[in-house]
Amino acid sequence: MKAAARANGWFDDGLGHYLRSIRRYDMLSLEEEQSLARRWRDNKDSDAADKLVTSHLRLVVKIAMGYRGYGLPLADLVAEGNVGMVRALDRFDPDRGFRLATYAMWWIRAAINEYVVRSRSLVKIGTTAAQKKLFFNLSKVKHRLHANDDSDLAPETVREIARLLSVPEADVVLMNQRLSGPDNSLNVLPKDGGDSDWQDRLVDPSADQETKFAEKEELEQRRKLLAQSMVHLNDRERHILKRRWLAEKSETLETLSRHFGVSRERVRQIETRAFDKLRKAMRGEAGQTRTQIRARRRPAARRAPRQEPVLVFAD
Numbered sequence: 001m002k003a004a005a006r007a008n009g010w011f012d013d014g015l016g017h018y019l020r021s022i023r024r025y026d027m028l029s030l031e032e033e034q035s036l037a038r039r040w041r042d043n044k045d046s047d048a049a050d051k052l053v054t055s056h057l058r059l060v061v062k063i064a065m066g067y068r069g070y071g072l073p074l075a076d077l078v079a080e081g082n083v084g085m086v087r088a089l090d091r092f093d094p095d096r097g098f099r100l101a102t103y104a105m106w107w108i109r110a111a112i113n114e115y116v117v118r119s120r121s122l123v124k125i126g127t128t129a130a131q132k133k134l135f136f137n138l139s140k141v142k143h144r145l146h147a148n149d150d151s152d153l154a155p156e157t158v159r160e161i162a163r164l165l166s167v168p169e170a171d172v173v174l175m176n177q178r179l180s181g182p183d184n185s186l187n188v189l190p191k192d193g194g195d196s197d198w199q200d201r202l203v204d205p206s207a208d209q210e211t212k213f214a215e216k217e218e219l220e221q222r223r224k225l226l227a228q229s230m231v232h233l234n235d236r237e238r239h240i241l242k243r244r245w246l247a248e249k250s251e252t253l254e255t256l257s258r259h260f261g262v263s264r265e266r267v268r269q270i271e272t273r274a275f276d277k278l279r280k281a282m283r284g285e286a287g288q289t290r291t292q293i294r295a296r297r298r299p300a301a302r303r304a305p306r307q308e309p310v311l312v313f314a315d
Contacts, residue, residue: 015075022057030099037094052089052100053082059101060085063108070116077112084111130167134175137165142176152176229281236260237274244271 028036028051039048060081067077088107092100117132141164147157153176162169189197207215230238243251253264260267 015078018075018078019061022054022061025054025057028052028055033100034094037089037092037100040089041092041094049089053085056085056101056104057082059105060108063105064112067112067116072116072119076115076119080111080115081108084108087111130165131171131175134165134167134171135179138172138175138179141165225282225285226278228285229278232277232281233274237270237277240267240271241274241278 033052033055036045036048036052039045040052061078064074064077064081068074084107085104088104089100091107092103094100113132113136117135138161141161142153142157145157145160147153153161153173158169158172161167161172165172230241233241240256243256253267256267257264
């Protein structure tokens, strides 16, 4: 809207000038407001929208004043509130029977809340409705419980705050830790000196290439041992083990009992026996593999040098 754009531009001349300027816009009566709102809704009359927005700029300032405790510039809070005012006008229906101020105040607060959460920290603080509720009410509840000076909340205090705000206890602890201390940059040099910053000292939690290769090699070896050991089972034992443990969707004992025409207990017994046979076979295959590896690594015995035959001539 033209009015919102002019209002935001006035901040360049100072907030005081803006506050004095909006006083010249008169409040609208119910009849005037409904008439202008219909002109905007039905015909998109920009002049009507301009009058509706400018007549509510003082409401935006009043709401923004309630957010001064978050350490953000009041001019920015008012500017965000003006954005919420414009959004409210786009969705306002004068035929519902309530005033624009009653409807717009929720949009103004929502816009300012989003700005406060977005600007409070370099780290994203509130992403869900419960976290935003906790962000804006934690200090009030702590003050009510006389826990303002507690950087680490006591367990009973955490439980009480979680009950009052209907949020998980873990969210209370995490939000309190975020709000208790300032943001710290990873690009600053540590106090103990050195040329590398904190970011260079972060440990990569992922596995290195050697570990990944070793894990992949071990997995392939286990699969190979399993395939070699499965030949020691008969057809029914292999079928039961594959369907029970190696299939993407395992079958139940009841399904397998109907397939083989035996009881579920008998299927369970076959499964247990197959496991025992498979375990013994895999141990044997693993032992043979280790023996072969040691044999390849053992240095070959040094052979005695070959002696040439000695010719003896008779006198």
